Amino acid sequence: xxxGPGALKLAAGLGTAAVIGVSAAVVAADAKPAGAPLKPPxxxxxxxxxxxxxxxxxxxxxxxxxxxxQRSASGSGVAAxxxxxxxTTAAAAxxxxxxxxxxxxxxxxxxxxxxxAVMAALTPDxxxxxxxxxxxxxxxxxxxxxxxxxxxxxxSSTGATGSSTVAPSVVDAGPAAPLAVSAVS
Amino acid sequence: MNALVAAEAHAGGRQASALDVHxxxxxxxxxxxxxxxxxxxxxxxxxxxxxYAFEARLTRFDARSELxxxxxxxxxxxxxxxxLEALLRAALAAAELSDGIVNAAVLPALxxxxxDRTIELVRARDHGADAARATVPVPPPPLAExxxxxxxxxxxxxxxxxxxxxxxxxxxxxxxAERLTNAVVNLGGDLRALGDGPEGLGWTIGLCNGGSVAVRxxxxxxxxxxxxxxxxxxxxxxPRTGRPxxxxxxxxxVVAIDAxxxxxxxxxxxxxxxxxxxxxxQARGAAIVRVLCTPTLPIPAETSGPA
Numbered sequence: 001x002x003x004g005p006g007a008l009k010l011a012a013g014l015g016t017a018a019v020i021g022v023s024a025a026v027v028a029a030d031a032k033p034a035g036a037p038l039k040p041p042x043x044x045x046x047x048x049x050x051x052x053x054x055x056x057x058x059x060x061x062x063x064x065x066x067x068x069x070q071r072s073a074s075g076s077g078v079a080a081x082x083x084x085x086x087x088t089t090a091a092a093a094x095x096x097x098x099x100x101x102x103x104x105x106x107x108x109x110x111x112x113x114x115x116x117a118v119m120a121a122l123t124p125d126x127x128x129x130x131x132x133x134x135x136x137x138x139x140x141x142x143x144x145x146x147x148x149x150x151x152x153x154x155x156s157s158t159g160a161t162g163s164s165t166v167a168p169s170v171v172d173a174g175p176a177a178p179l180a181v182s183a184v185s
Numbered sequence: 186m187n188a189l190v191a192a193e194a195h196a197g198g199r200q201a202s203a204l205d206v207h208x209x210x211x212x213x214x215x216x217x218x219x220x221x222x223x224x225x226x227x228x229x230x231x232x233x234x235x236x237y238a239f240e241a242r243l244t245r246f247d248a249r250s251e252l253x254x255x256x257x258x259x260x261x262x263x264x265x266x267x268x269l270e271a272l273l274r275a276a277l278a279a280a281e282l283s284d285g286i287v288n289a290a291v292l293p294a295l296x297x298x299x300x301d302r303t304i305e306l307v308r309a310r311d312h313g314a315d316a317a318r319a320t321v322p323v324p325p326p327p328l329a330e331x332x333x334x335x336x337x338x339x340x341x342x343x344x345x346x347x348x349x350x351x352x353x354x355x356x357x358x359x360x361x362a363e364r365l366t367n368a369v370v371n372l373g374g375d376l377r378a379l380g381d382g383p384e385g386l387g388w389t390i391g392l393c394n395g396g397s398v399a400v401r402x403x404x405x406x407x408x409x410x411x412x413x414x415x416x417x418x419x420x421x422x423x424p425r426t427g428r429p430x431x432x433x434x435x436x437x438x439v440v441a442i443d444a445x446x447x448x449x450x451x452x453x454x455x456x457x458x459x460x461x462x463x464x465x466x467q468a469r470g471a472a473i474v475r476v477l478c479t480p481t482l483p484i485p486a487e488t489s490g491p492a
Contacts, residue, residue: 178391
């Protein structure tokens with residue numbers, strides 16, 4: 001029995017529709033894991049990012065630390081909590097206007113000479129305040145710059161805490177006469 | 186200022202660079218120095234001036250200093266300068282690193298032990314007096330329980346006081362050395378070395394045992410009871426007892442990643458003693474620990490300058 005082209009096309013179309021229908025039914029009946037969203041939320045804000053941040057309030061770009069690092073790097077006890085909190089009672093000290101102006105100028109300085117010129121215009125005490133302020137910001141951005149990645153512990157000279165550090169470059173100098181001496185004072 | 190120019194490096198035929206050496210006294214007469222290769226002399230001059238500015242703001246021997254005023258008004262929240270805030274944070278970090286062995290809140294105990302004025306005046310006062318002071322042990326509380334620090338403010342629990350001497354020198358040596366790219370800033374034994382030194386081979390640093398090390402980027406500090414002593418006591422308070430530490434360490438030098446860490450670990454070793462101290466420090470980042478022991482170090486009976 002001869003089958004015409006039209007009948008063949010009709011049979012192929014019906015077959016395709018049947019396959020698609022069966023597949024759709026199988027997918028619809030398949031149980032999906034209840035706890036695994038198909039894609040992460042895009043509108044939610046992470047808990048870390050939602051926390052108050054001093055740097056953000058000061059208009060400085062900051063990357064929130066993870067809860068684990070935050071807990072370890074900021075120490076323990078009331079002091080640790082206070083380290084990231086705002087004053088609860090009295091107002092914080094206002095910056096010396098000359099120090100504040102120098103900090104603004106340092107933000108825009110692009111060369112070492114420009115930075116040196118900014119510092120040279122200050123008194124020694126004001127330079128110390130600028131140095132301390134910059135060091136504090138650096139420490140809060142990077143709680144432990146000397147620690148290997150992944151470590152939340154270590155102490156850096158800027159005051160961050162922890163137990164892991166990069167080893168210093170030091171070798172025995174033998175009988176060489178020292179240029180400087182570390183003596184008990 | 187001495188300007189030294191080494192003729193030529195002894196190894197590798199490297200040409201030595203001009204080395205400027207500045208010596209001065211600060212922190213109650215301690216010998217300090219700045220060694221810098223090819224520096225902008227104006228920058229070195231600024232560094233020295235900042236040491237004096239730092240001392241003026243943070244000395245506990247001047248009632249007008251910011252630290253003295255902060256201690257005097259312990260209790261309420263107090264506005265603090267960026268510098269005092271940074272040092273208080275460093276003190277908290279030091280206490281945490283040392284498990285409380287280095288505790289800035291030992292000041293009342295230090296005063297009770299007799300160190301209530303500059304060391305020269307303490308020795309002059311005690312010369313000819315009774316050798317033993319009737320000290321009352323004042324074990325300090327854990328620092329984190331009595332000190333809170335925030336941005337621009339701090340709060341010290343009433344009845345407490347802090348001494349930022351050792352931590353302060355280490356912190357300052359680090360900050361000032363960072364200002365000079367190839368230099369050593371030595372503040373009474375707490376020093377930070379940065380750069381390759383005058384001959385490109387690192388900076389040669391002498392330690393308390395007579396040995397030397399070459400460092401390129403490291404801190405070193407020496408502590409011990411061989412320095413600030415007086416009849417009946419010394420300045421290293423063991424926070425576990427509130428008394429001057431009963432230790433066999435006359436001096437200990439520690440080399441670590443920076444001067445602050447070296448200072449904290451050296452003080453810890455001096456307090457803990459020559460047996461427990463070195464492994465304790467190495468577990469906390471000390472690259473080198475050199476100890477000079479003495480079982481019977483005599484307490485100076487006559488007035489003398491600081492060691």
